[in-house]
Amino acid sequence: MGSGACHPTKVTDVTFQQRTPPSIVADHGAGGVVLDGVAAPKQFWTGPYPWLAYLPLLFWPWLWRVPDEPRLPLILVVLALFLPLYLMGYRWKDGPKRVAALFVLLLSFVLTWTGAVWTVLAIYAAAMVADTRPARQAVAVIAAFMLTTLVVGLWRGGAWVTWVPGLGLMALASGAGMANAAIRERNRLLLVSQDAARQLAALAERERIGRDLHDLLGRTLTLVSIKAELAARLAGRDPVKAEQEMRDVAQAAREALVEVRAAVTGMVASLPRELDAARLACSAAGIEFQVEGRPDTLGQGAGAVLAMVMREAVTNVVRHSGAASCRILIATQPGRVQLSVTDDGNGGSMIEGSGLQGLRARVAAAGGTLLINSGSAGTEVVVTMPDTGAP
Numbered sequence: 001m002g003s004g005a006c007h008p009t010k011v012t013d014v015t016f017q018q019r020t021p022p023s024i025v026a027d028h029g030a031g032g033v034v035l036d037g038v039a040a041p042k043q044f045w046t047g048p049y050p051w052l053a054y055l056p057l058l059f060w061p062w063l064w065r066v067p068d069e070p071r072l073p074l075i076l077v078v079l080a081l082f083l084p085l086y087l088m089g090y091r092w093k094d095g096p097k098r099v100a101a102l103f104v105l106l107l108s109f110v111l112t113w114t115g116a117v118w119t120v121l122a123i124y125a126a127a128m129v130a131d132t133r134p135a136r137q138a139v140a141v142i143a144a145f146m147l148t149t150l151v152v153g154l155w156r157g158g159a160w161v162t163w164v165p166g167l168g169l170m171a172l173a174s175g176a177g178m179a180n181a182a183i184r185e186r187n188r189l190l191l192v193s194q195d196a197a198r199q200l201a202a203l204a205e206r207e208r209i210g211r212d213l214h215d216l217l218g219r220t221l222t223l224v225s226i227k228a229e230l231a232a233r234l235a236g237r238d239p240v241k242a243e244q245e246m247r248d249v250a251q252a253a254r255e256a257l258v259e260v261r262a263a264v265t266g267m268v269a270s271l272p273r274e275l276d277a278a279r280l281a282c283s284a285a286g287i288e289f290q291v292e293g294r295p296d297t298l299g300q301g302a303g304a305v306l307a308m309v310m311r312e313a314v315t316n317v318v319r320h321s322g323a324a325s326c327r328i329l330i331a332t333q334p335g336r337v338q339l340s341v342t343d344d345g346n347g348g349s350m351i352e353g354s355g356l357q358g359l360r361a362r363v364a365a366a367g368g369t370l371l372i373n374s375g376s377a378g379t380e381v382v383v384t385m386p387d388t389g390a391p
Contacts, residue, residue: 047090048086048087048090051124051127052083054120054123055120057117057120058075058111058116058117058118058120058121059116059117060117061115061116061117061162071113071114071115074110074111074113074114075111075114075116078107078110078111078114078121081103081107082104082107082121082124085100085103085104085107086100086104086124086128088100089101089104089128090128090131093132093133094132094133095132097128097129097131097132098128098129098132098138098141100128101124101125101126101128101129101141101145102125104121104122104124104125104128105121105122105125105145105148105149107121108120108121108122108125108149109152109156112152112156112158113156115158115162116162117162117163117166118162118163118166119149119153119162119163119165119166119167119169119170120166122145122149122166122170123166123169123170123173125145126142126145126146126170126171126173126174126177127173127174127176127177129141129142129145129174130142130173130174130175130176130177130178130180130181131177131178131180131181133181133185135178135181135182138174138178139178142170142171142174145170146167146170146171149163149166149167149170150167153166153167207361210358220252220253220255220256222281222315222318222319223252223280223281223284223318224249224252224253226281226284226285226318227245227246227248227249227252227284228245228246228249230242230245230284231243231245231246231249248284252280255277270303270304270307271295271298271303271304271306271307271310272295272296273307274307274308274310274311275291275295275310275328277311278310278311278314278326278328279291281314281315281318282314282317282318282326285318286324287317287318287323287324287325287326287343288324288325288326289325289326289328290325290326290327290328291327291328291330292327292328292329292330293328293329293330293331293332294330294332295330297332298330298332298337298387299387301366301387302337302366302385302386302387305362305363305365305366305368305383305385306330306337306339306383306385308358308362309339309359309362309363309370309381309383310328310339310341312358312359313341313359313381314326314341317341317343317345317379320345320346321343321345321346321378321379322345322346323343323344323345323346323378324344324345325343325344326341326342326343327340327341327342327343328340328341329342332387335386335387336384336385336386336387337384337385337386337387338382338383338384339382339383340380340381340382340383341380341381342378342379342380342381343378343379343380344377344378345378345379346376346378347374347375347376347377347378347379363383363385366385366386367385367386368383368384368385368386369383369384369385370382370383371383371384
């Protein structure tokens with residue numbers, strides 16, 4: 001549409017959707033963290049083996065009294081069952097681990113007939129439960145273990161010095177185990193968040209480069225195509241003019257190479273430079289180009305976003321609209337700026353695709369809004385966004 005009023009027949013209010021971050025698989029194994037199926041290195045002192053150093057406390061009453069021969073085989077059988085159950089159960093998680101801890105607790109009760117410090121195995125059972133989740137269920141199970149141990153101790157415990165301290169050590173060991181599990185959980189979440197940040201940063205950079213390359217190459221290739229076709233038509237009747245058009249093609253290609261390098265390295269687009277390029281593209285297509293407003297008064301951030309939006313909008317005007325004129329209006333207010341790109345061509349020139357999706361992402365990330373008015377009199381693209389930076 002021309003410089004007159006806009007008479008839209010369709011208004012598209014563009015909304016923005018947030019991308020779902022890539023899925024990250026995280027889990028905690030025995031002594032390590034697993035991210036995306038890759039386990040962190042396990043260390044010996046974080047596994048179950050160092051804690052077996054406390055197992056000889058089971059036999060400290062033997063320092064002054066050797067057990068009867070019938071009791072010794074029972075102790076050996078209990079240990080033979082305890083060791084594989086403890087080592088395998090340490091690698092299990094949650095429900096299965098609590099079941100293994102229950103059997104360890106039952107084995108400790110068997111030792112009440114041997115005169116050994118049977119609560120040593122009960123301490124191992126409580127420590128195993130402390131490493132399970134959810135923590136609330138672990139606390140309930142540990143409390144049940146301690147209550148059962150107290151009842152068995154009152155019934156079969158023998159000398160109080162051999163089992164009462166074990167109750168306190170059960171509470172101490174389970175509390176330390178739960179604190180250690182909480183630390184591991186926080187570390188796991190930290191690793192997950194760091195991995196997510198790296199993946200999202202890489203994804204954002206790929207999307208930025210993809211949008212920039214789409215916008216850059218779309219406009220440049222359109223200009224090159226128009227100039228090359230014009231040179232082909234002029235080659236027979238006006239070789240000098242055809243040569244000039246081909247020089248323009250070469251210049252456009254060199255500028256595109258510079259812009260592609262800038263896009264890959266993350267350099268900021270310039271609105272005044274994009275206006276000059278848009279004027280050249282419209283001139284090559286025979287479209288009258290008008291600019292109102294001062295782009296040099298905008299902050300760098302707003303100017304860069306508007307430059308990329310204007311590039312895509314003008315590319316669509318040249319490619320699809322069949323317009324005779326294109327008008328750029330830059331209106332500024334304190335803290336805000338509005339850019340409108342208006343043509344008088346066929347309505348619906350803004351084709352839904354990666355270009356329009358790029359416009360949405362750019363404007364949404366900058367906290368702005370995008371409105372497209374399209375009708376039989378032409379198309380108008382209006383972008384409003386904050387502008388707080390210095391030029």
